[in-house]
Amino acid sequence: MSGIRVPTARTTDGRVDVRTLTALAQFTDTTPRGIAGVIGRMINAGDLAGGQRLPTVRELATALGVSPATVSQAWQALAGAGLIESRGRAGSFVRPRSPRWLAPRMRGMAAPDDPVRLDLSRGTPDPLLLPALGPALSRVSSRAETGSYQAEPVIPGLASVLVDSWPSGAESIMVVDGALDAISRTLEQLVRFGDRVVVESPGFPPFLDLLDVLGAEAVPVRLDEHGVLPDSLARALVRRPVAVLLQPRAQNPTGASMTLERAEALARVIRSASDVDELVVIEDDHSGLISTAGDVTLGGALPGRVVHVRSFSKSHGPDLRIAALGGPRELVDHIASRRMLGPGWTSRMLQTILLDLLTDGGSIDAVAEARRQYYTRQRALGDALRSRGVAVAPADGINLWMPVLSERSALVQLAAAGIRVAAGTPFLAAGGTDAARGMRGRMPAEFVRITVSALRDDTDEVADALATAAKHLAAGGY
Numbered sequence: 001m002s003g004i005r006v007p008t009a010r011t012t013d014g015r016v017d018v019r020t021l022t023a024l025a026q027f028t029d030t031t032p033r034g035i036a037g038v039i040g041r042m043i044n045a046g047d048l049a050g051g052q053r054l055p056t057v058r059e060l061a062t063a064l065g066v067s068p069a070t071v072s073q074a075w076q077a078l079a080g081a082g083l084i085e086s087r088g089r090a091g092s093f094v095r096p097r098s099p100r101w102l103a104p105r106m107r108g109m110a111a112p113d114d115p116v117r118l119d120l121s122r123g124t125p126d127p128l129l130l131p132a133l134g135p136a137l138s139r140v141s142s143r144a145e146t147g148s149y150q151a152e153p154v155i156p157g158l159a160s161v162l163v164d165s166w167p168s169g170a171e172s173i174m175v176v177d178g179a180l181d182a183i184s185r186t187l188e189q190l191v192r193f194g195d196r197v198v199v200e201s202p203g204f205p206p207f208l209d210l211l212d213v214l215g216a217e218a219v220p221v222r223l224d225e226h227g228v229l230p231d232s233l234a235r236a237l238v239r240r241p242v243a244v245l246l247q248p249r250a251q252n253p254t255g256a257s258m259t260l261e262r263a264e265a266l267a268r269v270i271r272s273a274s275d276v277d278e279l280v281v282i283e284d285d286h287s288g289l290i291s292t293a294g295d296v297t298l299g300g301a302l303p304g305r306v307v308h309v310r311s312f313s314k315s316h317g318p319d320l321r322i323a324a325l326g327g328p329r330e331l332v333d334h335i336a337s338r339r340m341l342g343p344g345w346t347s348r349m350l351q352t353i354l355l356d357l358l359t360d361g362g363s364i365d366a367v368a369e370a371r372r373q374y375y376t377r378q379r380a381l382g383d384a385l386r387s388r389g390v391a392v393a394p395a396d397g398i399n400l401w402m403p404v405l406s407e408r409s410a411l412v413q414l415a416a417a418g419i420r421v422a423a424g425t426p427f428l429a430a431g432g433t434d435a436a437r438g439m440r441g442r443m444p445a446e447f448v449r450i451t452v453s454a455l456r457d458d459t460d461e462v463a464d465a466l467a468t469a470a471k472h473l474a475a476g477g478y
Contacts, residue, residue: 015091016048018055022063030066032073039074043083043094050096054084057092076408088416103213105205105426117418118462119454123252123399125290126453129370130317131363136356140349153336153345158355162324167285167308168299170326174336175346179286179311182325184210185335186282186307187243191216196241200228202401202427202447204252204284207245220429225393227251227258230265237273243280244270248296250287250314250397253427253449255378257293257396267301280331281306286323287397289315290371304328314398315367316357322350374398377452377459384463390470398453404470407446413469414448419462422449 024047025038042048054060057075061068075092078084085095154162154175162173176182191197193215199207201220211218219239222232228246236244249257258266270279281298288295288310299306307327312320325332339345357363378395385392385402392402404410407424414421424447455462 015053016055018059018063021055021060027064030064030070032070032077035060035064035066035071035074036077039078040083043078048094050094052094053090054092054094079408079411086412086415088412103206103209105209116415116420119420120450120452120462121420121422122454123422123449123451124318124453125314125370125398126373126456128456129366129373129453130315131357131360131366133317133353133357135360135362136353139356140352144347144349146348149344150340153339155348155351155355158351158358161355161358162310162326166310166326167295167297168306169303170299170308170332171304171329172332173324173326174332175322175324175351176339177321177323177343177346178313179284179309179323180206181321182307182309182311182323183207183245183282183284185339186280186309186325186327186331187211187214187216187245189331189334189338190243190280192242195243196239198233198236198241198244198246199429200246200251201429202253202424203245203429204247205426208429218429223251223254223256225254225256225395226262227256228262228266230262230269233266234269234273237269237276237279240275241279243282245282245284247284247286249285249291249293250395250399252286252397253399253422253424253447254393254401255395255397255399256393257291258296260294260296263296263298264301267298270298270302270305279305280327283308284311285309286311287314289367290374290398291396292371292375293396307331312354312357315370316354316363320350320354322346322354374453377455380459381450381452381455381463384459385467385470388463388467390467395452398451400450400452402448402450402466402470404446404448405472407448409472410446410448410469413472414465417465417469419465421466422451424448 025042027035027038029037039048057068057071061071064071075084079086083095084092086092154173158175159173166173176185187197187210191214194217196217196219197211198221199211199218200223202223208218219236219241221236222229227248233244248263251257270276270281281302283297283306285308289312297306297308299308307325309323309325311323313323325335374397378400381400382392382394390402392400395401411421411423427449450466
């Protein structure tokens with residue numbers, strides 16, 4: 001491309017002029033892959049800047065002498081790679097670069113900053129349903145003091161509340177900076193390069209990014225509306241993993257919550273498996289206090305082999321950055337010891353705020369109301385989608401996993417309606433497409449995730465748009 005930068009290819013409205021584009025780039029291969037390769041290289045080189053509007057499919061097809069379907073498939077490939085995005089009738093645009101400090105799958109989850117009518121993509125709680133921090137803040141010391149750098153990392157009052165509320169007896173409980181911090185620190189103690197870790201598929205994308213960083217292999221297992229399927233776990237254990245990473249309640253992205261019977265069945269599978277005596281189960285209970293399902297853990301059936309993580313981000317606010325981690329004393333001590341060589345402890349001021357929120361009557365009532373509201377929104381949208389022929393499973397928490405004929409087409413259709421949802425692809429582990437079919441056993445292999453916490457009203461109107469998008473297959477079959 002001879003080093004020429006694209007600002008000369010722009011029109012006054014920021015659109016890339018098709019004649020200048022084809023003059024700057026050599027489209028020697030006009031297959032979908034060849035066209036996508038040229039545009040992708042221009043984006044990666046900075047010749048096409050984030051936010052620039054691309055020529056229409058028909059304009060570029062005419063200029064290259066190919067069919068519109070060929071360019072459409074190239075656009076699909078570029079969108080799948082996260083390089084461009086469709087904004088419905090406004091056209092296709094070069095996607096602004098996600099910050100490089102985000103891990104690969106987290107980049108795939110990052111929503112653009114451009115406004116939409118309704119953003120159901122972010123996986124965050126409704127800010128209007130979080131308990132007020134004002135009363136708790138007024139009771140915090142006005143000075144950020146601490147008696148010793150080597151003092152106990154958990155304030156006694158919070159430690160007592162956590163012990164009393166823990167779903168099974170944990171030998172030791174500590175506080176860390178959010179659920180992902182807890183998962184990361186636990187995996188770092190357990191996993192070595194080349195080890196295998198069982199993960200849910202679909203599951204939480206940052207878990208897969210963590211395993212990539214550690215050089216571990218993800219072994220995907222299937223789910224239904226009650227969580228991991230015992231027969232799928234049994235097959236995974238044949239590969240001798242060192243850990244099983246699961247979400248017992250309000251699983252992200254599916255909203256599945258384990259029953260006590262399912263937890264017992266999974267524990268039996270682990271106890272009966274060969275060559276996994278050192279295996280540790282890591283439970284990420286990220287939405288526990290807003291889940292309508294009861295406390296559930298494999299800890300009672302597998303003493304000394306379960307690390308249970310409880311986050312307060314969904315219930316009390318993501319910016320509090322607090323989670324509790326409980327498990328075998330030796331493992332928790334190793335995590336605490338390593339942490340002392342980094343952040344040391346979670347701010348005792350934040351711990352004091354959390355303790356206040358967990359014991360104050362008004363805050364307890366606010367979390368209970370949030371739990372009720374999320375249940376109502378989940379049920380309303382799920383019922384509306386099922387009545388329109390979309391086979392979504394019952395879900396808990398704030399996320400819902402919707403099957404679609406085409407992920408790409410669904411995203412485009414919804415963008416045209418002013419609605420943003422999360423693409424399903426980042427949630428799947430390698431080989432996880434078949435695993436994803438485990439949700440109720442008969443769903444298509446493509447999905448989108450919908451965050452229902454943002455859906456305060458207009459459920460029927462939104463369900464109409466979602467159902468239409470779920471059933472739409474774009475021209476060219478993509």
